[in-house]
Amino acid sequence: MDAQENLRTIEQACADAAQKGVGYLQVPEMAVMFAEDHNGLRAFVREQADEAIKLLATMAENHQLYLHVGSMAVASPTGKFLNRAFLFGPDxxxxxxYDKIHLFDADVDGDAPYRESKNFDAGTRAVVADVNGIGLGMAICYDLRFPQLFATLRQAGAQILTVPAAFTVPTGKAHWESLLRARAIETGCYVVAAAQGGHHANGRNTYGHSMIIDPWGRVIASCTEGNHGLIVAPFDADKVKDARSRIPTLANARDFSLSVNHNAAQ
Structure with missing residues (x-):
């Protein structure tokens, strides 16, 4: 849980990305500090968060790219924290x-219970950012299980959906790829998902398997089991248009009644 070491790793990723001509780089959820308890989060926010944000902004400028910091903890007015993603421009x-809306409160077989709401407040606002004229819809990890958020981002102009994450190993094996591909297929968007992987100093194990998926639901770049590093894929606006013209879900969507039991005896 060494924030300085993590920042050096992000700096190297920026350098590698810039060398490959990458214009947008995403790093995972809690990429700067993956603290587990309230005291660890509080110490990071008080002592390191502001300086980390300045350093990350400088990295984006030095390497002339958009740097999407999957998330880091920031202070909330309630005394808890917000799980916040940052997007810095080349300037x-x-x-x-974006503040993570859906907090991971779950009991997963084979893993310790998760209660993200114990330390974090939920965000309330969906965000689509502009990256050189491309709509970038922002989400974080557990948000992936809530398709209405992604439908809203698509309707607001997103062409790329982003899901930086720290998925658990059991849920990652069962659902990670399926959910990512579903969100791409439903919306006709690219999905970019940088994921934490391996065993962490806070005792957690994460699934990894970062992926980039095209608007037809095909995995076009990924990190395989046990691997880490930079994955790269091009953005093609024509593929977004093609997927949406072939299956025009937005045009075909209809309002409907929420009433049930239509066949029940009167």
Whole structure:
């Protein structure tokens, strides 16, 4: 849980991405500090968060790319924290931020219970950022299980959906790829998902398997089991148009009644 080491890793990723001509780089959820308890989060927010944000902005500027910091903890007015994603532009300015809406409160077989709401407050606002004229819809990890958020992002102009994550191993094996591909297919968007992987100092194990998926639901880049590093894929706006013209879900969508039991005896 060494924030300085993690920042050095992100710096190297920026350098590698810039060398490959990448214009947009995403790093996982809690990429700077993956603290587990309230005290660890509080110490990071008080002592390191502001400086980390400045360093990340400088990285984006130095390497002339959009840097999407999957998330990091920031202070909330309630005394808890917010799980916030940041997008910095090539000029070093903050383009957008997004606070994770859906908090992971779950009991997963084979893993310790998760209660994200114990330490975090939920966000309330969906965000689509502009990246050189491309709509970038922002989400984080557990948000992936809530398709209405992604439908809303699509309707608001998203062409790329982003899902930086720290998925558990059991849920990752069962659902990660299926959910990512479903969100791409439903919306006709690219999906970019940088994921934490391996055993962490806080005792957690995460699934990894970062992926980039095209608007037809095909995995076009991925990290395989046990691997980590930079994956790269091109954005093609024509593929977005093609997927949406072939299956025009937005045009075909209809309002409907929520009433049930139509066949019940009167």
């Amino acid at each position: 070093g300015r903050e383009v957008a931020s």
